[in-house]
Amino acid sequence: AVMIDLSNLQYRLTAVDEKGKHYKIQDYVENLGWEENERELSTRMSFTVRDDKTAKGRLSGMIKPGCLLIVSATDGGSLDLEVTRGYVNSWNHSAQNGGRELKCVCYDDLYHLQKSQENLYFPSGTGTKPIISGILQAWGLPLGKYEGPDVAHGKLKFNNRYLSDILLELLDDAVKKGGQKCILRAAKGKI
Numbered sequence: 001a002v003m004i005d006l007s008n009l010q011y012r013l014t015a016v017d018e019k020g021k022h023y024k025i026q027d028y029v030e031n032l033g034w035e036e037n038e039r040e041l042s043t044r045m046s047f048t049v050r051d052d053k054t055a056k057g058r059l060s061g062m063i064k065p066g067c068l069l070i071v072s073a074t075d076g077g078s079l080d081l082e083v084t085r086g087y088v089n090s091w092n093h094s095a096q097n098g099g100r101e102l103k104c105v106c107y108d109d110l111y112h113l114q115k116s117q118e119n120l121y122f123p124s125g126t127g128t129k130p131i132i133s134g135i136l137q138a139w140g141l142p143l144g145k146y147e148g149p150d151v152a153h154g155k156l157k158f159n160n161r162y163l164s165d166i167l168l169e170l171l172d173d174a175v176k177k178g179g180q181k182c183i184l185r186a187a188k189g190k191i
Helices: 111-115 128-138 163-176
Strands: 010-016 022-024 029-036 043-050 068-074 080-094 101-107 117-122 156-162
Touching: 010 029, 029 080, 043 080, 080 111, 111 156, 111 163, 117 163, 128 163, 156 163
Parallel strands: none
Antiparallel strands: 010 022, 010 068, 029 043, 043 101, 068 080, 080 101, 117 156
16 A cells, blocks of 8 residues: 655646647646536536746647646655546636636546437347447547446437436446446546
């Protein structure tokens, strides 16, 4: 077991530009937070950033919708890990400080499944794992590892349903059929 001194825990926020170059921006950031809400798949990250000039130009030129942001944690010792990541979904200039602040909201890779509807059918006997991995593959979301249930389901038909609701209903059905309770989570670009 590794002992972590929480009093030394520090968070870093890194912006990744379109060329894959990393920029540490935590010195410009206030009110950084993230949450995983019940019955939602995606992690939501929010923060306010001062739109200061940097060697790369104003931060508003780099932190645009679609920009990848990574939150990491370190204890100053052996712990150095990624906590969450997300893509900028919205950013708005704040009226405070002469409009030189941006309020940003980011979501992880699972966000599109919360905003997209599908018509899907699965014949009786189809397992939990093939359904989940098939949906993720169809949406270009790489599956890192699967430790969830894999029970046979009855015939499943979904009409104009959000993919996130389909996945959550599938996991609930797996629990009713004796499978273990689990969640889907995005981490380091994989599900």
